[in-house]
Amino acid sequence: MMNNIMVYEFDTLTGNSVGIKGADGVHLIPNRVYQWLEDRCLRAAEKGDAVWLRLAQRRGCRVVQVTSFVGVIRAPDGYQIEVLPKVGKAIGGGYSEARELLVEMLSCLGGFRHIQTDSAKLLARRMPLLEVFISEFLCAVEHVVKRGLRSDYREQQDNLFALRGKLQMAAHLRQNLCRRDRFITEFDEFSPNRPENRLLHAALRCALAWTASQANQQLARELCFVFADIPTSDGPDTDFGRVCLDRGMAHYDAALAWTRLILQGESPLTGSGDHRAPSLLFPMETVFEAFVAKHLARQLRSGCTLRAQARQFSLVRHQGQNWFLLKPDVLVQDSGDNRLVLDTKWKLIDSLNANRSGKYELDQGDFYQLYAYGQNYLDGQGDVVLIYPKTDAFAQALPVFEFPKSAALRLWVLPFCLRDKRLLLPSCGSLDACFKPQSPAD
Secondary structure (H helix, E strand, C coil): CCCEEEEECCCEEECCCCCCCCCCCEEECCHHHHHHHHHHHHHHHHCCCCCCEEEEEECCEEEEEECCEEEEEECCCCCEEEEECCHHHHHCCHHHHHHHHHHHHHCCCHHHCCCCHHHHHHHHCCCCHHHHHHHHHHHHHHHHHHHCCCCEEEEEEEEECCCCCEECHHHHHHHCCCCCCCEEEEEEEEECCCHHHHHHHHHHHHHHHHCCCHHHHHHHHHHHHHCCCCCCCCCHHHHHHHCCCCCCCHHHHHHHHHHHHHHHCEEECCCCCCCEEECEEEEHHHHHHHHHHHHHHHHECCCEEEEECCCCEEEEEECCEEEEEECCCEEEEECCEEEEEEEECCCCCCCCCCCCCCHHHCCHHHHHHHHHHHHHHCCCCEEEEEEEECECCECCCCCCEEECCEEEEEEEEEEEECCCCEECCCCCCCCCCCECCCCCCC
16 A cells, blocks of 8 residues: 655645545545544644645535645654645646655755755655655765764763762762762763754654665664764754754754754744644745745846845834834845845746736735835835746746836736746846846747
8 A cells, every 4th residue: 555645735635535536636545644634734723823734625525735835744654745846737747847846946945955956856756755855864964974973071970980070079978988989070071972963863763764765774774873872862852952053063054954854843834933834844935935046146147136035124114113024035236226126926827817807817915015115125116026937827927017106116027937947037128237138049
């Protein structure tokens, strides 16, 4: 029996196919796994925390729907649900290409910039996503081992045969009154038993228990042997609070980023307050934003710089305080002056649906948001841009949008090609002041 399933964002899961067999985007999973997911939904809803999963109905039957969080959901019995980017449906290539794309996009996200993209994409063609993640984690730990495990001084107290450090007189007299060959002392010992190494060892044990890949199992065992003299972390949350990546420990970054996901069993969702998602899940909006920001910088003209998540202005002031911070995803500057405001949206739009009711599937709220950015960051003059993933239904820039009351402010809706890693500019050349010229083939 298969122990994993692949789905796209916003697909639905059910434990009973009666009544909805053959419905588009509905996947049958073991009933025990469905019950676990439904329980998670209900618990999250009680806490107002239902972000990554939600209850829904299809043809009158109750189902669980995944949302815009991608990665791996791992049930307690080991059953895995791979949630892949929905753009895989639109650009072709199916689950395999969607998985490769996700691995490449994750390499642009914060602590995962160290992903060995080429090797990970190669693994993604033939291995479940969880195995790819475990392989990347093991490679990161192997890198730490090759660079050397860091030790630190730990304060210890022991009853020794020789005086070492500071004699603890009260305890010594209590316990060693008749033992002249013993000394209760307090001393510092230089040891690899520090929080970072304990966390890595604990994560290695988890990875060894999770993986079904022979190559991953072998490497995990070899690495566990290296950590054999270091205890596993008894309290990961406490040890994470004690992590101190001081001088000479930059090589721990990637391994600890994976360790946090593996050990805590939950990943913080960027931009969602205290919401947390189970297993190895990532918010696709954030992943897309990081991917665009990384590759967009290569298209800028000399002298232009890219600034991510600018926060210079707020929407209003109230009683001397700034309310509703305006944070565009990308701000392009030239000699310190704001030139262009861009915001990414992980949504599939349709350039053929241009009628008044369809409006290309665009969201009115996004236009309000970009208008506010333009008024504050550009003083109401210049260009603001909405960026969506390129698909067959949206392969070139839409005609410019104009604001009747702000004639000097223009809004562009542009596609970003995930395969070529570049933004497709309007052919009229209106944005050429910020971007390098594109070849005729583009």
